[in-house]
Amino acid sequence: MPLPFRLRPAAVRARPGARPCAPSGGRRPILLSLSLTLLAVLLAGSAPVVAQERPRPTDRARPPVDVVVATVNNAHMIELQRQSAQFEQANPDIRLRWLTLEESTLRQRVASAVLRGGAQYDVVTIGLYETQVWGRQGWLQALKPPPAWDEADLLPAIRQGLSIDGRLHALPFYGESSMLMYRKDLAERHNVRLPERPTWRQVADAASRMHDPSEGVHGICLRGKPGWGDNMALILTMVNAHGGQWFDMGWRPQVDSPPWQAAVGLYVDLMRRYGPPGAEADSYNELLARFRQGQCAIWVDATIAASFLEDPAGSQVAGRVGYTLAPQAVTAKGAGWLWAWTLAVPVGSRQPEAARRFVAWASSRAYVAQVARTRGWAAVPTGTRRSTYRESGFQRAAAAFYAAELRALDAINPDDATVPRSPYQGVQYAAIPEFQTIGIAVGQQIAAALAGRQTVAQALQAAQRLAEQEMRRAGYY
Incomplete structure (x- = not known):
């Protein structure tokens, strides 16, 4: 849930040589609509x-x-x-x-x-x-x-x-960063070959061939739980890889643009065909447990997961996992998060x-x-x-993984993560105060599409309206 206050755009200074994190037309002083009463309610609502x-x-x-x-x-x-x-x-x-x-x-x-x-x-x-x-x-x-x-x-x-x-x-x-982790034993059994930087189409083909519900193996596992740091972390790298961005140089949201439609459409299709049931509730911890138990053939997620996958004390797949860079589509720029x-x-x-x-x-x-x-x-x-x-x-x-992890981290530039020029810093997020509210709202719409409560087109249209309302309210345009 977003916090009960709104951070208005301040006169944010960009680093020399970096793209600005503020609207080009100037910004109003920051307004904090948070009273002491609301703070008291917030803090009282949780157990000490x-x-x-x-x-x-x-x-x-x-x-x-x-x-x-x-x-x-x-x-x-x-x-x-x-x-x-x-x-x-x-x-x-x-x-x-x-x-x-x-x-x-x-x-x-x-x-x-x-x-x-x-x-x-x-x-x-x-x-x-x-x-x-x-x-x-x-x-x-x-x-x-x-x-x-x-x-x-x-x-x-x-x-x-x-x-x-x-x-x-x-x-x-x-x-x-993020990278692709896959079961080498299953890939060999099904004659699957994944290059150092696969495309999302190659990933889809591999998932279809390794998917075997009768053996309790899902072809692919991806984050489905809504949140700017949950499903949106993965989805934004897919959007970047398809040539998309959060905002154009005028700070106008691009959530219903063709790259978003291609990326989110592929994401939902993969998860419905080859993902585990109830995927809209899964994030990092749930998927780490699934993969360690041998339930996933392919997983695209945080590089930090590799050390837990290779721990024989807690992982049933230790020694049987391969690692590649995060998948690309029309570009590799911004394909892995930071x-x-x-x-x-x-x-x-x-x-x-x-x-x-x-x-x-x-x-x-x-x-x-x-x-x-x-x-x-x-x-x-x-x-x-x-x-x-x-x-x-x-x-x-x-x-098993340190070289792939380092390659993934070295492949990132948080100041240049999108094919079209963008006014914000960040790969899977935009470093502006309003992003949290927008990211949560968009993640919820996409999770609803994954659960079958609406179509991808409906989800992105609703997400675009919500993003536009937030950016107008904040004074970006």
Whole structure:
């Protein structure tokens, strides 16, 4: 659900050489139609989350300061909490307090707190989208890690996506693109050959040949759950690959254009023919479980999934998965997405110096080495640093997929992700405040088409009207 406030277009400054994230005709000052009453209702509507604490060394002369970290409940972030005891031992003047939340709850809680000044949390886990939008609004502190942190070691797309006017506004914990994952054993059995960068038509042919419901195998599994970070993340890469975009240079939505019709039509057809039943409820976690259980022949999703597919302790298909770049159509531009979970410090942090010290440690090469030493190279966060992919230990642990993952990340340019010129930054999103509302609404219409409640044409016509209304209301044209 979108938050009960609207961010009006502000005078957003684009980085030198980058395309602007604002209407060319100028923008009104930002209007925040969010009252304290609405905030109280929002925060009261969720049960309180109790911070996790454990005994720590204390300094009687100077008690440690509390640094509150709001983060998402995924495997890498849970590992960060385990590893953070090392940070506290090395920094006895800092005590970490963790709030671990499900992704949608995290977004809502953090957005509300940052909008109010950010004093509730000292460190927030956010994505590339929030980094760009909130950073340009002045809600995040610019970060300058120490020289040993090695900013030049960041993968170019990640560094670019987290920088505003050349300064980092969040530090990356792990990053990802998207790629195609497929069952090599099934492909061999059905004489399927997939090149390093297949086309969506080749994918459709492969899915039809490997689809075998009698064996409990679906030809293809794709995200169906509605949301700008759920089904729309995948669909937008399909739209890009078919030559489409979110908005033209006049900020007019293009949701009912021919590239959208081709991409969404193919998506719905694939899922109805060869996808699992009830696909409109599936997102990353559900599809990861399906693929690990051997229920999917082909899956196009986050590169970060590969390490879980190759884990023999939890995956029935470990050692039997092949990896290619995300499929193209008329172009490969924007065919794979770009995302990162990052650590940022809101401007209202009560302990900014301590918070900056923690996020620099958690995103450092030293942290990667610590995880490798204590948990093994298969457990390290990936997708952010070139040095990780050069480590022989990581190459051995991730031999099945690390090269494909790096190729996918190197293939992305978030400032040039569409064939027609676009006024926004982002691959599978547009870095403007209004995008969340639009992305959710469009995702819901497409999910309804997937469920058979309306046609693709009806879904895109309705989505276009909703997008136009939102952009007009916000003053873009």
